[in-house]
Amino acid sequence: MKKKNDLIIKNLFSINKKICVVTGASGSIGKEISKLLRLNGAIVIRIDKTGKENLKKNYFKADISDIKKIKEIINQIYKKYKRIDALLNIAGISENKNYLNNIKINLISAYEITKLVTEKMVKKKKGSVVNFTSLNSEMGFKNNPGYVASKGGLKQLTKAFAIDFSNKNVRFNNVGPGYIKTNMTLKSFNDPIKKRERLNRIIMNRFGVPNDLFGIIVYLISDASKYVTGQDFYIDGGFLAKGI
Numbered sequence: 001m002k003k004k005n006d007l008i009i010k011n012l013f014s015i016n017k018k019i020c021v022v023t024g025a026s027g028s029i030g031k032e033i034s035k036l037l038r039l040n041g042a043i044v045i046r047i048d049k050t051g052k053e054n055l056k057k058n059y060f061k062a063d064i065s066d067i068k069k070i071k072e073i074i075n076q077i078y079k080k081y082k083r084i085d086a087l088l089n090i091a092g093i094s095e096n097k098n099y100l101n102n103i104k105i106n107l108i109s110a111y112e113i114t115k116l117v118t119e120k121m122v123k124k125k126k127g128s129v130v131n132f133t134s135l136n137s138e139m140g141f142k143n144n145p146g147y148v149a150s151k152g153g154l155k156q157l158t159k160a161f162a163i164d165f166s167n168k169n170v171r172f173n174n175v176g177p178g179y180i181k182t183n184m185t186l187k188s189f190n191d192p193i194k195k196r197e198r199l200n201r202i203i204m205n206r207f208g209v210p211n212d213l214f215g216i217i218v219y220l221i222s223d224a225s226k227y228v229t230g231q232d233f234y235i236d237g238g239f240l241a242k243g244i
């Protein structure tokens, strides 16, 4: 017989009516994830530096390094919904010609926006932050030290926040996509040599697609992961697990 505390999968993984803030929401991954969250009942607030602002559709055009504007947006969202359940830090750049810009956007801006949103989550003693890291958080890759350093730093930032906010029931975790076929990886996908090099490393022998990331996101923002914080989840078709 079912007891009061028995967990029911439908409720455990529910994201229905969760207030989710997504940065990088116009990008390949952010757009797909925002759509899937909405289709599954979440209320999604999208932020990106590109696209056309549409406040009725909860789309804010903003650069995440413009901290003043981001603060206004977060305050506006909190005023409207009275809570923020999840923050997905998906906005990111990979600029091999500008070392500092990678650090500025992928690490410093992610830090700033996370602080602002966490302030709101703390008031409700509940929240989940998902930072988008990378294989570059674990391994070195050539010709892009700024990106590698920024994603390595972000991975650790998640763990630091997980500790600082543990007593407030705000959880922080990393999702590291492997080679997902997006604008960011198009060059290596379209170059036969680079593509083969990468496929040789991927156990599942294919590039991922943005919706391959959805399952872990549902897990991390739902109650199914209520005892999970400070962790790294690599959704990479087995890239990091493969030897020779």
Ligand SMILES: NC(=O)c1ccc[n+]([C@@H]2O[C@H](COP(=O)([O-])OP(=O)(O)OC[C@H]3O[C@@H](n4cnc5c(N)ncnc54)[C@H](O)[C@@H]3O)[C@@H](O)[C@H]2O)c1
Pocket (backbone or CB within 6 Å): 023, 024, 025, 026, 027, 028, 029, 030, 047, 048, 049, 050, 062, 063, 064, 065, 089, 090, 091, 092, 093, 105, 132, 133, 134, 135, 176, 177, 178, 179, 180, 181, 182, 183, 184, 185
């Ligand atoms: N595609 C992959 O295989 C892959 C692998 C590992 C990690 N990632 C990470 O996943 C995230 C999404 O990647 P993607 O492939 O969808 O990239 P993408 O370039 O398609 O999307 C990134 C989005 O972030 C937005 N953005 C960038 N800087 C911003 C800023 N300052 N303010 C607001 N918005 C900004 C861009 O406008 C864009 O819409 C990134 O953080 C990336 O580092 C991607």
